[in-house]
Amino acid sequence: MSASALLSDARSLAAGGPDARVALVLPPAPDSLAPFEVRVPEGAIDDLHHRLSRVRWPDRETVGDWSQGVPLSAARSLVDYWLHDYDWRKFETRINRFPQFRTRIDGVGIHFIHVRSPHPQALPIVLTHGWPGSVAEFLDVIDWLTDPTRFGGRAEDAFHVVVPSIPGYGFSDKPTEPGWNPPRIARAWAMLMHERLGYDRWVAQGGDWGSAITHAMASQRPEGLLAAHVNLPLVVPKAAPAQPTEEEQQALKNIEHFLDRMAGYADQMNTRPQTIGYALNDSPLALAMWMYEKFWEWTDNSGLPEDALTRDQMLDDISLYWFTGTGTSSARLYWEGVGSTIRENSFFSSVRASSDPIDLPMGATIFPGETFLAPRSWAEAAWSNMFYWNEVDKGGHFAAFEQPEIFAREMWQAFRAFRV
Template sequence: MPTSALLSDVQSFRAGGPDARPALVLPPAPDSLATFEVHVPQGAIDDLRLRLSLIRWPDRETVRDWSQGVPLSAAKSLIDYWLHDYDWRKFEARLNRFPQFRTRIDGVGIHFIHARSPHPQALPIVLTHGWPGSVVEFLDVIDRLTDPTRFGGRAADAFHVVVPSIPGYGFSDKPTEPGWNPGRIARAWAVLMHERLGYERWVAQGGDWGSAITHAMASQRPPGLLAAHVNLPLVVPKSAPKHPTREEQRALENIEHYLNQMAGYADQMNTRPQTIGYALNDSPLALAMWMYEKFWEWTDNRGLPEDALTRDQMLDDISLYWFTGTGTSSARLYWEGVGSTIRENSFFSNSRASSAPIDLPMGATIFPSETFLAPRSWAEASWSKLFYWNEVDEGGHFAAFEQPEIFAREMWQAFTTFRG
């Protein structure tokens, strides 16, 4: 569509009409369960296309790699694909294939996928995403978990799968007051699983912020939670070991590299999420590059994000953030979860990773390109009931997104002892 036609359509859209909404408007969430489907107004899609067609590009980086951030050529290529080839409606239909709901918990509407297994003895599991992720991360594992017999597993491996959107992310409400930190989200998930869905026995899994939330659930030990598993063990000790083992030295180097080379995004969101949020909410280019860089930096790739995830996969996630207008609200979780503890300068004394010991059964799978490769010894020191630990050969920070087959197999194996 020519830019002039797009401009005319968007002006009409903004002026009024049957679909005159600047973004997706979420229906109110009841205290019970309300079914939910995603339908982004066409005017919002046209508005995105207009913005993509009117980008004012910066000058080219002065290096020939990604050391200054996303190269201009890579940025232009992704945006060109988003504008001319990407199909949001295809993803929308795929997402709506799964049963979705919204419910009000602690004053905030929570969106979640609830896919029940055809196998009656399935074990309920809640899967929690992180940033810059969303429920998109788990779409390729839901069928593998609910019906493992279709993918080489056993009926005894089946799960009833619950995938919530973190408050401020996706199709959950944006909190309008401070206090929605991982501990509060963990308590909301317990209400969701035990009270709203009626599960008396269930398990939990998460990565990135999902790992922090899962750790919080394990510490709280809500009714029915049997065990938890993470793909990012947050088990940093209170102080650095004086005589580290080889595995501990590797972990220490991970921490140093992260703090010196990778933490700029987090520093900004930990301290001033509202400021970066103006760009993330107003510019699809800013939002896309803020996220695309992490798909490059955190995945198991050979130099390009597309080695690990397809452009459609990444743009499904980026577009979800754009249409829900959650670039700013999602960034606030850093202010809530880390920003409140960065008043001192010690990583070890302030890290969200260092926490009180957990007595609930805990397990972990280590993916080789994760940002932080925790040693088993640190997990054993923090988790008194370590029931599963495995290091796999492929995958990175977005474990389920990058390696759905490996991730599903890990879930089948890890929770075997908690069935029946």
């Protein structure tokens, strides 16, 4: 360990920060670009294994399905795999294959992957994850996007790919003051793309919170942003249609079902992220089940999360949250983005309140397992310049994670109109 890393550890401990055995201590981020690699201390892995070996299990659910949450048998099986078979070092090798950096923007260190295409006319794109996602969602699409010719695509469809970690997530810093909401993150991404990386023409894509951030960028229209694409259109009308079509009726029923049966996690993080954060930061079991449930509920599966994502994929993402100690700080984005404006209400009300018309070119791909399927008519009403809309036959909320080939081909197709 370098002297600077040791100093950083000492300062963290002196300030009451996380024990270096439990959470990764990030190096300071400069105003320039500092190369970064993921290296979790062996002591942190040993600590995780110790905690997993001493779990105090709850009693079994009283139903025969997932309706009360993750079944005990599924939880035990995933934890057994995490403890005895999963290898975090393989994930480190995968992510460190790509150039990574940290830079300080608006007082916060931002981590990002930046892979330049071998094709000189490539179009820069910033891809933004959400919760409970991370940059891990995009690792399998980077090669498809930067070098389409390796996968039967065209050189003129190539991208220079930028994948940042949202503040409070992954290897970005945790904000120490309120105010880091989607519009502020959008401004940080614009600074990253234009000022730090020097791109004068670029596009943006996102899902989940990444969609909210991408919508905010589209509204702000920063210099160089040509167009944006999302896989979760946030286009809920401010008032329910007086005579809804069949498709709109189904969308409204889906919203009602989400609020009634699926929004408990969001209500907690909207209103009390710090309280749930104690469990997420102290117990790998609590963190894993908080996330594993969403991999079951939000993916395009046949009854089990493993139908859509491998255990290694899910544990890469869960372990990233654990080693960075970001269970609490990631939850605060809900307080910032939803709870700070509508303490008593829901995510969809927040969307309605912020869904002002966007005139930047906007596109969307609809994956059938998404949590909310917006009708095309709602998008056309919210986006005056909709350049792309497509509905694919596989995939869910974690589009790039679940279906990297479909996702990549959608990016090739969607942004062809904005090539030089």
